[in-house]
Amino acid sequence: MLQTLVQHRLEFILVGGVAGALQGAPIVTQDVDIVYRIEEANIARLKTALTQLNAVARGDSRRLPFNETHLRTTGHKLAMTDAGPLDVLGSINDGLLFEDLIDSSDLLEVAGVAIHVLSLERLIELKRQLARPKDLAVLPVLEATLRERLALERDGN
Amino acid sequence: MTEASTPKPTPANTDRQSLETAVDELGVDLTLVRETLRMSPNERLRTLESYMNAFASVRVIRRAALEPK
Numbered sequence: 001m002l003q004t005l006v007q008h009r010l011e012f013i014l015v016g017g018v019a020g021a022l023q024g025a026p027i028v029t030q031d032v033d034i035v036y037r038i039e040e041a042n043i044a045r046l047k048t049a050l051t052q053l054n055a056v057a058r059g060d061s062r063r064l065p066f067n068e069t070h071l072r073t074t075g076h077k078l079a080m081t082d083a084g085p086l087d088v089l090g091s092i093n094d095g096l097l098f099e100d101l102i103d104s105s106d107l108l109e110v111a112g113v114a115i116h117v118l119s120l121e122r123l124i125e126l127k128r129q130l131a132r133p134k135d136l137a138v139l140p141v142l143e144a145t146l147r148e149r150l151a152l153e154r155d156g157n
Numbered sequence: 158m159t160e161a162s163t164p165k166p167t168p169a170n171t172d173r174q175s176l177e178t179a180v181d182e183l184g185v186d187l188t189l190v191r192e193t194l195r196m197s198p199n200e201r202l203r204t205l206e207s208y209m210n211a212f213a214s215v216r217v218i219r220r221a222a223l224e225p226k
Contacts, residue, residue: 021205022198026189028208084213108198117198140183141190148190 001032001053001083006113008049011037013105015092015126019118020138022108025145027138031085037098038090043071046088053081055088093126120146 005012014022017029036046047068056063058080066077066088074090074097091097104122107114118126124142127135179187193201 018205021193022201024190024194024196024201026186026193028205030209030212084209110198110202140181140185144181144183144185144187145190145194148187149194152194 001081001086002115003111003113004053004083005034005049006115008045008052010045010049011039011042011098012046013098013101013116013118015089015101015118015123016087017138019123020120020142020145022110022117023106023120023123023145024149025120025138025142027141031087033087033089035089035092035096035098035101038072038074043068046071050079050081050088053079053083053086055079055081055086058085093129096126120149 002014012034013019014033015035016031016033017027018032020027021029036042047066050066056065056079058078066079070077071088071090074095076090077088079086079088092101101118101122102116104119105116106119108117109115120142124139124146127139127142179191181187193204196204
């Protein structure tokens with residue numbers, strides 16, 4: 001799935017559980033969350049990538065694909081794709097856009113492609129702000145991971 | 158009698174002790190955290206994908222179970 005998004009040169013940041021896992025937290029998630037840049041050329045690339053992944057609205061028996069009008073909104077588009085669930089987010093946490101998050105991301109090389117992944121520090125901050133039970137549940141693991149990582153960096157490992 | 162029932166330290170039970178899980182004050186398994194931090198991003202992705210594939214298999218089984226017979 002990530003390779004398909006990168007192949008289409010989509011500008012996006014991985015956020016949520018997958019970001020936490022790639023940053024080193026031993027957490028498990030069922031879906032991939034991305035925040036994409038809301039800009040005409042990027043929306044066209046996203047539409048093509050979603051078509052290739054056979055993405056349809058999750059939980060809707062009509063199996064409707066997302067059109068460009070949907071993708072121009074800052075809302076959450078919850079998709080089911082051939083490669084599993086994908087949350088296509090125009091914004092997170094009360095209106096934070098791609099542009100607000102890109103400087104808090106790390107470029108990681110995974111599966112042969114370079115992907116912007118939200119930093120552990122910012123992920124923790126956003127989950128604290130959201131404070132939904134599911135966010136609070138994962139916070140201790142994310143915070144322990146950050147503490148351990150800082151300790152490793154201090155020790156020069 | 159007491160002496161006989163108290164195991165003396167041996168390499169076997171010393172190893173067992175060293176394998177005990179380190180847990181922080183909130184119950185987070187630090188052994189698992191340290192193991193994951195030692196992995197490369199690729200290895201972390203592969204681990205996560207194996208869990209996600211397992212979830213996908215469960216979804217297939219659930220859908221089949223919920224379909225009218």
